[in-house]
Amino acid sequence: MNSFWNLLSQSLTVNALPALVASLALLGMSLLHFSRTGPRIREEIILHYRAYTAGCVLRQALWAFLILFWLGGFGQLGYLALVAGGRLAFSWPGSLLAGSIAIAILAGFQFLRHLLHIPAALMMSWPYDIRRLYPLWRRLTVTRLRWLGLALAGGWLGLLVWGLEAADAAARNGLLAALGLWLLPVLMTLEFPALPRRHRRAGKRPNLLLIGCDTLRADRISADYPRNVAPFLKTLAQRGTLFTRCYTPIARTAPSLATLLTGTDPQKHGVVFNFMGDDSTTLPVKALPRILAEHGYHTEAISDWSGSDLGKFSFGFHKTLMPADQWNFRYLLRQGPKELRLFLGLFSHNCLGRWLLPELYYLAGAPLTGQLGRLARKRLSALGRHKQPFCLTLFLGTCHPPFGSEYPYYRFFADPNYRGASLFAMARLTDPMEILRSQQEPREAFDLDQIIDLYDGCVRRFDDEVRAICHHLQRCGLDRDTIVVVFSDHGMELFEHGTWGQGNSAIGEQSNRIPVLIFDPRQPGRGRIDGAVRATDLVPTLLDLIDISPPSHLDGVSLKTVLSGQEPLPELAATFRTGLWLTRHPGMSPSHLAYPDLVELLHIPDRRSGTLAIQPQYRQRIEKARDVAVCRGRWKLVRLALNPHPRYLLFDLETDPGCHEDVSDRHPDIVAALKSYLD
Known part of the structure; x- marks a missing residue:
């Protein structure tokens, strides 16, 4: 021996x-x-x-x-x-x-x-x-x-x-x-599949299961889209209620999630950028998880790199399973240079890597849909064993650029003969300077057909994961007392108005319009509802559905009676603004108000924590440069922040849903009526 x-x-x-x-x-x-x-x-x-x-x-x-x-x-x-x-x-x-x-x-x-x-x-x-x-x-x-x-x-x-x-x-x-x-x-x-456990809890408040997908466009789960990229979500929408025109006030992840989970506008909750300093992470209003906790709910959140804001801000979750703040310089430095990161990434894409090298496991752009979906199913099995009602929030970056998904989804809709640089994911998005330069380039610089094919494959991947989670919910016997909500934080512009990305244009509907699907097993759904609603309406609606009186500070309204069919959808005015531009983009007018590129905007107020934030002297300038829009009924008014005076555009969403024809000179009375919402 x-x-x-x-x-x-x-x-x-x-x-x-x-x-x-x-x-x-x-x-x-x-x-x-x-x-x-x-x-x-x-x-x-x-x-x-x-x-x-x-x-x-x-x-x-x-x-x-x-x-x-x-x-x-x-x-x-x-x-x-x-x-x-x-x-x-x-x-x-x-x-x-x-x-x-x-x-x-x-x-x-x-x-x-x-x-x-x-x-x-x-x-x-x-x-x-x-x-x-x-x-x-x-x-x-x-x-x-x-x-x-x-x-x-x-x-x-x-x-x-x-x-x-x-x-x-x-x-x-x-x-x-x-x-x-x-x-x-x-x-x-080794990661074993989640085992379903049969549970019944009669007479209790229903559970909430919120499944979010970063950058999921509303049109992809609509029956009007020519490709069937979301078959399960379409079926779920027929059984539940799909709001196809829900508007988020700022099409960026942190402001949108804060709005969705607090039921308040950015002016009230204070999150107006992705880059918010440590002094802004304590929200001045109660969020949905904290309200639910006060009424006996257990709340958890699971996410990849795209949803790290769920752990950064004080939403009040009892438990979070996600990376540290994605916009923290110390965290980004720990991800290391490419060669070391490449080798270590080969062995960290598993549960042991999540424990030992979380900054590489949660690397931006690396698909984690399957792993986090499996983790969510395990948590559902565990949470269902208790009598206490729960709210589980799963937020996935499946559809976020660079649109990389697992096999075979990245080839699901792609041209088999394509051999360009975007075969696996959208090219030129792996280096900070490449990202900045690509925002300045026109449509012709991109393999747009391939990028759309990749994006649709990502949507199909998300659809299949939602299907697996809902089937697991059914096998656990939790489907009859769990309200399922599928949502997005924002959509994605694919050069419909001269640029790509999120929150760059207020003219188009691709960024600020998000899908919100609510399936309540206790009542029949309404199917598709095309009228305008707001991201602020989600919290009061969910609280009303589970018989909790919505707090008075909420900016949204409850749509419970709309879901039950007791009342038609009221005509709501939805306002929204553009996000933080990384740099000037091709769709921007030369006379548009502007500010420096992102490199100049960022600083680190507390170098011990490393949190990235926008420098205070630029904040007012950024706010003035935002384009603003309001949607009410069939009309949409856009105010472009031009120099020396703003310009107003009016679009008829019934005849021109793509917002390509300005009809403001034909309807001055409507322009005047809608201006009050913007001013």
């Missing part, structure tokens, strides 16, 4: 050499082509974090060494089995070769798995032209990868079994002990 452990210690000592060389190579490449995630920051800010940046890079290099050492250990175990079984003498060159081969094979296999199943995750850290990988990707199939994995595992296990049978008792026991130790991390990464 002692001789085996001596051999094992020698082999692991040898194993450290290829692991060290590979980790130093990754570190060297990372320093040579250093990169950061997140928005560009001015150099004087970056200089303050030099020591912290160096610590983050060294931390990732250490993790890379540990993973490489672990990979090489599989080769060492195989080599020791060969030595024990064949009664061979231990050789340092043989041990070194075995470890190096294991590192190359296992890291390569993980790379192939990611290239086929989640190439968008690779793309977020790939430092070269992604098209170099296309010839390799075209040869990959699920079946080929499965057989390759079985062959590798079978060959390695066969060698171990042969060595164990031929080895003496001491060597056999040592090999088994080392094998168990080395397989432990593998076992810790």
Whole structure:
């Protein structure tokens, strides 16, 4: 036994050499082509974090060494089995070769798995032209990868079994002990499906299940869209009530989520940008989770990087399962440079990675729909065991740029002959300066048809995940007393009015119009309702549905009687504004009021916390430069912030839903009536 452990210690000592060389190579490449995630920051800010940046890079290099050492250990175990079984003498060159081969094979296999199943995750850290990988990707199939994995595992296990049978008792026991130790991390990464548990809670308030999707356009779950990208949501809309024209006041994630969950406008809850400092994270009004908690509900929120605002602001959730604030410079620095991030990402896309390397597990643009959907189903099974009613909020970045989804969704609607740079996800969105430059470019600079195909694949991915969650709800017996709400924070402009992104244009309906689908199993739904409603109306409606009196500070109104069919939808006036522009975009008039690019706007008020915020001296200037719109009935009035005087545009949404023809000169009385809402 002692001789085996001596051999094992020698082999692991040898194993450290290829692991060290590979980790130093990754570190060297990372320093040579250093990169950061997140928005560009001015150099004087970056200089303050030099020591912290160096610590983050060294931390990732250490993790890379540990993973490489672990990979090489599989080769060492195989080599020791060969030595024990064949009664061979231990050789340092043989041990070194075995470890190096294991590192190359296992890291390569993980790379192939990611290239086929989640190439968008690779793309977020790939430092070269992604098209170099296309010839390799075209040869990959699920079946080929499965057989390759079985062959590798079978060959390695066969060698171990042969060595164990031929080895003496001491060597056999040592090999088994080392094998168990080395397989432990593998076992810790296994994620088992959620088991449905039957539950019934008669006579209690209903549960709430809120499922949100970042950047989900309202038109994609409408019956009018030519592609059937959301079959389950369309079916659910027929059984429930779908508000196709719900307007969010600012088409950015943080302001929109704050409005949806507080029932108040940005002027009241105070969240007007994504980049809000630490002094703005305590909301001055009670949000839905806090109100529910006061009435006996247990509240939880689950999200990926796109919904980190749910944990940043004081919404009052009892429990949150999500990353730290996405707009925190320290957090972004911990994600490290591309080469190290690329390697570590191959092994952190699992539950163990969520625990040890959360900043890489929650990397922006890396698809997590399946993992978080499975986690939500597990929480539903757990929450349903208690008599206490619950509110579970799941917010997914499935449809957010760069529109990368898991296999086979990124190929669901795409042209099979497409070979451009956006094959896996929208190109030029992996580097801060690329994002800034791409906002300035016209439609012709993009493979727009492919980008739309990718986006529709993302919508289909979200639709399938909602289907799985609702079916799990049914198997748990919770479907009869759980109100399901599907919503979005904002939509997405795809050059309908000269630009792409969120919140860049108040003229079109693509950004500020969001879908809100409410399914209450206790009553028949109303199907599709096309009249205008506001994001502020969601909280009072839900509170009314569960018999909790809405607080007086809410800006929205309850639509309970509309859902039940007792009253028609009232004619509501919905106002909204453009968001924070990253830079001037092609759809902007040369005379439009403007402000500096994002690089100049950002600062870090408290460098100990690292939270990014807009500099105070620019806030009033940003507010003045926002375009504003109001929708009431069939009419929409837009005020463009031009210099020296604003310009007003009027659109008839019944005859011109795309808002392309200004009819303000034909209806001056309507313009005058709607101006009061904007002024």
